[in-house]
Amino acid sequence: MYKNFKSVGKCVFGRGSFNQLDSILAEKRTSNDSYVVFLLDNYFKDKALANKIPLRGKDQLIWVDVDAHEPTTEQIDQLNAHIRELSPSLPIALVGIGGGSVMDIAKATSMMLTNEGLAQQYQGLNLIKNQGVYHIGIPTLAGTGAEVSMTAVLTGPTKKLGIKCDYTVFDQIVLDPDLIANAPKNQWFYTGMDTYIHCIESLTGTMLNEFSKAYGLKSLDLCREVFNQYGQNPEGDEKLMIASYMGGLSLTYSEVGVCHALSYGLSYVFGYRHGIANCIAFDELHDYYGDAVIEFKEMVKKHNVDIPKGLSKNWKEEEVAKMAQTAYALEHMWKHAVGQHWKEVITQDKIMELYYRM
Ligand code: NAD
Ligand code: ZN
Numbered sequence: 001m002y003k004n005f006k007s008v009g010k011c012v013f014g015r016g017s018f019n020q021l022d023s024i025l026a027e028k029r030t031s032n033d034s035y036v037v038f039l040l041d042n043y044f045k046d047k048a049l050a051n052k053i054p055l056r057g058k059d060q061l062i063w064v065d066v067d068a069h070e071p072t073t074e075q076i077d078q079l080n081a082h083i084r085e086l087s088p089s090l091p092i093a094l095v096g097i098g099g100g101s102v103m104d105i106a107k108a109t110s111m112m113l114t115n116e117g118l119a120q121q122y123q124g125l126n127l128i129k130n131q132g133v134y135h136i137g138i139p140t141l142a143g144t145g146a147e148v149s150m151t152a153v154l155t156g157p158t159k160k161l162g163i164k165c166d167y168t169v170f171d172q173i174v175l176d177p178d179l180i181a182n183a184p185k186n187q188w189f190y191t192g193m194d195t196y197i198h199c200i201e202s203l204t205g206t207m208l209n210e211f212s213k214a215y216g217l218k219s220l221d222l223c224r225e226v227f228n229q230y231g232q233n234p235e236g237d238e239k240l241m242i243a244s245y246m247g248g249l250s251l252t253y254s255e256v257g258v259c260h261a262l263s264y265g266l267s268y269v270f271g272y273r274h275g276i277a278n279c280i281a282f283d284e285l286h287d288y289y290g291d292a293v294i295e296f297k298e299m300v301k302k303h304n305v306d307i308p309k310g311l312s313k314n315w316k317e318e319e320v321a322k323m324a325q326t327a328y329a330l331e332h333m334w335k336h337a338v339g340q341h342w343k344e345v346i347t348q349d350k351i352m353e354l355y356y357r358m
Contacts, residue, residue: 003252003253005150005252005253006150006166006169007148007169007249008137008147008148008169008170008171008172008173009169009170009171009172010171010172010173011172011173011174011175012024012172012173012174012175012176013175013176013241013242014175014176014177015176015177015178015234015238016176016178017174017175017176018049018052018138018174018176018178018179019052020174021054021095021136021138021174022054022056024136024172024174025054025056025093025095028092028093028134029056029092030092032057033058033089034057034058034091034092035057035058035059035060035087035091035092036056036059036060036091036092036093036094036095037059037060037062037083037086037091037093037094037095038053038055038059038060038061038062038095038097039062039064039079039094039095039096039097039098039102039105039106039109040053040061040062040063040064040097040098040102041063041064041066041097041098041099041101041102041140042063042064042065042066042067043098043140044097044098044140045063049097049140049179053097058087060083060086060091062079062082062083064079064098064101064102064105066098066099066101066102066105069155069271070101070153070155070160070267070271070273070274071101071104071105071108071152071153071154071155072154072155072156073118073119073120073123073154073155073156073157074119075105076105076108076109076112076119076154077112077118077119079105079109079112080109080112080113080119083109083113084113090113090114090133091113091133092133092134093133093134093135093136094106094109094110094113094132094133094134094135094136095135095136095138096109096135096136096137096138097138097140097179098139098140098141099139099140099141099144099191100139100141100143100144100146100191100194100274102140103137103139103144103146103147103170104146104151104152104153104154104162105152106135106136106137106170107132107135107137107146107151107152107163107168107169107170108152108154108163108168110132110133110134110135111128111132111152111163111167111168112132113132113133114130114131114132114133115128115129115130115132119154119156119163120154120156120157120158122163123154123156123159123161123162123163124161124163124164125164125165126164126165127163127165128163128165128167128168130167131167132167132168134171134172135170135171135172136170136171136172136173136174137170137172137173137174138173138174138176138179139173139175139179139180139241139244140179140180140183141180141183141187141188141191142177142180142191142192142195142237142240142241142243142244143190143191143192143193143194143195143196143240143243143244143247143275144191144194144195144244144248144274144275145194145195145198145244145245145247145248145249145251145252146248147170147173147175147244147245147248148169148170148173148245148248148249148252149169149248149251149252150164150165150166150168150169150252151163151164151168152164152168153274155267155268159268160264160267160268160326175241175242175245177234177237177238177240177241178234178237180237180240180241181232181234181237183232185232185303185304185305186305186306187275188232189227189279189299189300189303189305190273190275190276190278190279190305191275192223192226192227192240192243192244193275193278193279193282193296193299194244194247194274194275194278195219195223195240195243195244195247195248196220196223196227196243196247196296196299197256197259197260197278197282198216198219198247198248198250198251198256199216199217199219199220199223199247199250199251200220200259200289200292201251201255201256201257201258201259201260201289201336201337202216202247202250202251202253202254202255202256202257203216203217203220203250203254204257204288204289204292204337205254205255205257205336205337206335206336206337206339206340207254207255207335207336208254209253209254211253212249212250212251212252212253212254213250215246215247215249215250215253216246216247216250216251216254218246219242219243219244219245219246219247219250220243222239222240222242222243222246223240223243223247225239226239226240226243227299227302227303228299228302231303254336255332255333255335255336255337256333256336257288257333257334257336257337258281258285258288258289258333258334258337258338258354259278259281259282259285259288259289260278260330260333261327261328261330261333261334261337261351262277262281262285262323262327262351262354262355263277263278263280263281264277264326264327264330265322265323265324265325265326265327265351265355266280266281266323266358268322268323268326269319269322269323269326270319270323276307276308279296279300279305279307280307280308280311280358281354281358282296283296283297283300283307283309283358284354284357284358285354288337309358311358312355312356312357312358315355320352320355320356321348321352323351323352323355324348324349324351324352324355325348327351328346328348328351334346
């Protein structure tokens with residue numbers, strides 16, 4: 001069976017394209033009662049972007065905190081309850097503005113407004129029954145590919161797993177490179193490296209195919225231009241946004257690998273954010289990704305970024321075992337990275353050994 005994947009409905013790209021949001025929403029506003037909910041990363045609370053949100057009539061702006069932890073099912077349930085209390089009718093659109101976390105929060109909240117129950121019930125593939133509220137994603141960091149992916153990654157009471165189905169994918173995205181311009185260097189690098197690692201992993205595994213390869217290779221070229229040449233400037237920002245988009249498509253039609261499996265364990269047990277968790281893991285994966293790890297280390301050095309080292313000396317054995325258990329459960333990633341017979345090569349002890357290198 002080949003993947004039958006759903007792409008974003010509409011996409012605007014270009015510096016300053018955020019200013020088109022009002023006209024994009026105007027097409028959706030059908031009556032005086034119609035209202036839009038904006039979910040805005042609270043990083044922007046005192047920033048110019050907050051004043052540029054095209055609020056009209058009964059629109060609501062909700063600040064979203066993504067600093068305490070990665071998006072959780074509980075957070076989605078709270079947002080869902082809050083929005084349902086605002087009005088007996090549904091919003092005509094839900095707009096998420098922020099990094100990958102807000103992208104996932106917007107996707108999941110859109111689903112939960114039209115599906116009964118708790119978000120944790122829908123963690124998995126094709127469990128959502130009804131189409132969500134029209135949802136628009138506007139990334140303010142580039143690299144996760146969450147703006148194009150079919151998944152809203154959530155940490156629930158028992159697992160970190162996405163809500164994934166055709167409905168999850170954004171109906172509209174607005175890619176404005178100006179929005180990522182002022183990200184602190186470490187954050188720019190960690191999130192940007194997510195796309196570099198998506199490409200390396202999707203391009204080096206058993207599920208690779210020409211479709212994924214075309215996006216992956218182009219995205220990798222763009223990443224190299226950004227991290228070896230342009231850095232953080234307007235041209236680099238444009239390139240990184242497209243790299244993120246293409247890297248997301250590359251992995252959608254292939255799969256991520258060893259680094260993402262280990263990264264999920266780090267996030268689940270210690271709460272490391274996705275971008276930095278990937279960097280911590282990738283730094284130690286020369287056995288699997290060879291020259292790409294050497295190139296990664298050079299980029300780290302060039303940009304003088306902090307990659308935490310020597311972490312495992314403070315970890316308890318049961319914590320490492322829990323991470324290994326989390327990583328081992330991501331069968332599809334190991335199957336892609338190592339092959340159908342991955343269980344003959346990868347054991348939980350082997351994974352623990354990889355964690356002890358960090
Ligand atoms: P993030 O969204 O978690 O944000 C990181 C920090 O940067 C936060 O403090 C945020 O407030 C801040 N921030 C956001 N925009 C900023 C800006 N322009 N300038 C300065 N600070 C800014 O970071 P991320 O790396 O974009 O996203 C990570 C999340 O994405 C994780 O939760 C991960 O699970 C998810 N993810 C999802 C997919 C997917 O396919 N759905 C893929 C990869 C990662
Ligand atoms: Zn990733």
